[in-house]
Structures are given as C-alpha cells and as structure tokens.
Amino acid sequence: MKTVHLNLPLDEAAVRSLRAGDTVTLTGSIITGRDAAHKRLVELIDRDEPLPVPLAGETIYYVGPAPASPGHAVGSAGPTTSYRMDSYTPKLLAQGLRAMIGKGLRSREVIEAMKTYGAVYFGAVGGAAALIARSIVSSEVIAYPDLGPEAIHRFQVKVFPAIVLIDSFGSNLYETGPKLYRKSDL
Amino acid sequence: MRTIHASRITQAVSELYTESSYVIGDDVRAAIDAARETEPSPAGRSTLDQISENYRIAAAERVAICQDTGMAVLFAEVGQDVHIEGPAFEEAVQQGVRDAYLNGYLRKSIVADPLFGRVNTKDNTPAVIHARIVPGDRIRLTAVAKGFGSENMSALRMLTPAEGVQGVKRFLLETVEKAGPNPCPPVIIGMGIGGSFESAAMMAKRATALPLDHSNPNPQYKALEDGLLRAVNDLGIGPGGTGGVTTALKVHIIQAPTHIAGLPVAINICCHAARHATVTI
Numbered sequence: 001m002k003t004v005h006l007n008l009p010l011d012e013a014a015v016r017s018l019r020a021g022d023t024v025t026l027t028g029s030i031i032t033g034r035d036a037a038h039k040r041l042v043e044l045i046d047r048d049e050p051l052p053v054p055l056a057g058e059t060i061y062y063v064g065p066a067p068a069s070p071g072h073a074v075g076s077a078g079p080t081t082s083y084r085m086d087s088y089t090p091k092l093l094a095q096g097l098r099a100m101i102g103k104g105l106r107s108r109e110v111i112e113a114m115k116t117y118g119a120v121y122f123g124a125v126g127g128a129a130a131l132i133a134r135s136i137v138s139s140e141v142i143a144y145p146d147l148g149p150e151a152i153h154r155f156q157v158k159v160f161p162a163i164v165l166i167d168s169f170g171s172n173l174y175e176t177g178p179k180l181y182r183k184s185d186l
Numbered sequence: 187m188r189t190i191h192a193s194r195i196t197q198a199v200s201e202l203y204t205e206s207s208y209v210i211g212d213d214v215r216a217a218i219d220a221a222r223e224t225e226p227s228p229a230g231r232s233t234l235d236q237i238s239e240n241y242r243i244a245a246a247e248r249v250a251i252c253q254d255t256g257m258a259v260l261f262a263e264v265g266q267d268v269h270i271e272g273p274a275f276e277e278a279v280q281q282g283v284r285d286a287y288l289n290g291y292l293r294k295s296i297v298a299d300p301l302f303g304r305v306n307t308k309d310n311t312p313a314v315i316h317a318r319i320v321p322g323d324r325i326r327l328t329a330v331a332k333g334f335g336s337e338n339m340s341a342l343r344m345l346t347p348a349e350g351v352q353g354v355k356r357f358l359l360e361t362v363e364k365a366g367p368n369p370c371p372p373v374i375i376g377m378g379i380g381g382s383f384e385s386a387a388m389m390a391k392r393a394t395a396l397p398l399d400h401s402n403p404n405p406q407y408k409a410l411e412d413g414l415l416r417a418v419n420d421l422g423i424g425p426g427g428t429g430g431v432t433t434a435l436k437v438h439i440i441q442a443p444t445h446i447a448g449l450p451v452a453i454n455i456c457c458h459a460a461r462h463a464t465v466t467i
Contacts, residue, residue, distance in 0.1 A: 036304070063253065064253060065253050066255060066292060067293065068291070069291040072247075075249065075253065076250040077253050081335045081338070103427075104335075104367050105366055105368060123367075123426070125236045125240075126252075126335060126370035127370045127458055129250060130249050130250065130251060131236055131239050131240040132240075134243070148294065149295070161236070165428075173229075174366060174367055174428065177227070177424065177427075177428040177430075178421070178422040178423050178424060178428075179422065179429070180429050181429050181430050182421060183422065
C-alpha cells in the first residue's frame, strides 16, 4: 500500500484529493476533544460565543490520553469511538473543522456535512495507544483543564499513522472493505 | 480458619491492574500473531501488525496498552475459612484500584454520577465487585479492566425458549454486525446463556476473561462456540473494521440453568486489548 505523507493544517484542496482507503501519515499540529469538550464547544456555538480554540482548518483527534509517565511527552493515546461525537460534529464542521481522527462508524448527518464543507475522517488503530503515542512529540492543555483526560490538548505529531476511513465525497471504507470479505447474510 | 490481612488484598489488586494494563496475555498475543498469518486483507494485516507492535511497546516501556484503562471489575471468590483482618474487604479492593490508577499512570475514567454532572472521581474508583463465598481458605481474585468502546457494543436480550440456538445465533450476529468497527476488532466475545437477567450478564463478563485456549467442557456448547466464531468471522468486518476475516478471536459461552419461560442471552464484547489477570492469595 502506498502511503501519503500529509502536513497539517490541511486545506480543502488537500482534503478533496484524499480517497477512502488511502494510507497516510500526519505531521503538524492537531487538537484533541471528546464527549465533554464537544458538549461545551457546541454550547458556545449555539450561544454565538467565541470558542477557546478557533476550529477553521483544524484537525481534531478524538482521544482522552492516559497520564504521561516520566520520559514520555504523553501517555498512551489511541482513538476513542467517534459516533459519540456525531450529534455535535456537523456544527464543528460548519465552523471550518477540516479533519477528524477517530475510529468507528459515523452518522449520515456527519457524512453529509463532510461532503458539504470538505472534511475528511481519518482512522487510527483503536487500542494501538502506546504505538500511536510515539508519534506525539508534545502535548499541552489549551482549554477545559477541569475535564482532566477530556480537556482539549494541542498535540504536535510527527508521522502519525492513519488511514482515510471516509473521504470528502462520502466514500466509506467501513462499507467497501467488509463487503469484500463477507460470506454470510443475517 | 486462615487470617489474611486486608493490606494483602489491596496489594494484590493494585498489582493485577497495573500489570494487566501494561502486559497483554500470552494467549491474546499468540492469537493476534496467528491471525496475521492468515488474514488476507492488506489493511487488516497492517492493523494486526500495529496491534502486535503496540503490545510489545507497552510491555517494554511499562505504559498502558490502551489509553482507555477501563472500569475496574473484580471477581472475587472468597474461601469461607478465611478471616480478613483490618479494613473491610470492599474498601481493601477499592484502595488497590486507587493505588494502581494513581501510581501506574493509568487513565481515570469513572464519573461519580451517570446522568447529572458526570464529575470524574479522579482515582478510577469505585470498582465493580462481584464476590462469591466458596469452600476453602483462599481468596481468588480476577481483575478485569474493561474499556467502554467494546462495553458500549454489548447487549442483553431475553429470548423465548422457542427461539433456541437459531435465536442465539441471530442475536449474536446482529449485535456484532451493528457494532462493526466500534469495539476495536478483533474482539473476544463472552456470552452468558441462561440464568436470570443479571446472572447472564455476569456470566458473559466472566467469559471474556477466560483463556483463549479454554473451550466449553460441554461438547454441544463447544460446537456452538466454534460455529458462532465462524459465523462472526464470515461477516467480513475484519481487524479495525476495514474488512477481513479476523473479526473475533474467540467466542466463550458460560451457560446456567434457567426458568421454564426464559432464555436470557447476554453478549459482552471485549476488544483486542483484553486486559485481565488472576491471582490466588
């Protein structure tokens, strides 16, 4: 498999060039956020108040890292399951969020918003959290420190391993991949 | 009567959770490596390679295999000839969990109230404790660190007796299909069949912590385990859910007598970061 090396931030043209199934690496700056942070961000958007971090052009990683042990920039940091963010995601995409990193299925509403705004959904291997942490070179909390592991962090990542799960045209590796190997019907 | 000080329980619980968070069982590691040899999907093989390498890094660096270091679930079999000295048994267990998560760089993932506020307890307590009183003068502890990516994809259904084996199979395939990539396949599937509503769920959880080379001692149930595993892997979900033939490593069934009117079936899904460990004191 050919690997595409991507530098962040991504512009719309870069996102539109990606296709579901592409193996990629990501290098640059990303933010983290999961359930509780999404809830707060969307509450601000709904009240038309400024966000603690502007989302235009950003890549968000759905992760709540483990605490860093001595000698590590970050603790183990694999993706959490993305569908729990689905009810919030279209509003973040409307703010210009360009890419998401997670694992697992997305809703039809999220995929439609990705097509509309030109966004991509990357997958990292769920559970490969110690391996993934090696590609995170620095971590700082930039919002909601009271949320602990759910705080919004800024990570600098270097050759972060990922795959395009759903591209900006709605093609979905979770649909096309399993079809090739399916032998039974329910 | 044998006296065991509560501090020994605390120490044992702490060690079980730290070790199992860093070091995957040899059975799971071997199953992932074996699947790597037979998995035809290139993306699936890449996922299995990353899982295997992740196990190696976590053990070598003594860091968490997965950032979701789970909710602590502890099965305890307490010999009736044991006298526990010192703090209460359950407090000794909770202190062990607290020590492991605070000192072992494990993520604290527990909120005090499920619905209102959802404020983190900051030490990963309380653990869920299932204790049984058994003959003897020993205490056997099985610690399970259960991640919620796979816990969320688990299910329980009260089937009718008429639905039988086909109903069990249909329920399992529906559950795994619906879960798709979400529970981090390849998974280990624990099933509790029979008993009551709550005991089916507990049997399913216990089943996820059985060694992978263990099969049901009853030949009919062993055949069912093997048949269900084949059927699950025929779904094509594959490692990471991007397609392939390795969706589950094992289906474990624990069965129990049940009511004439019922057929409870619980399915507890466990991800490939299957963290559990047992010790006898």
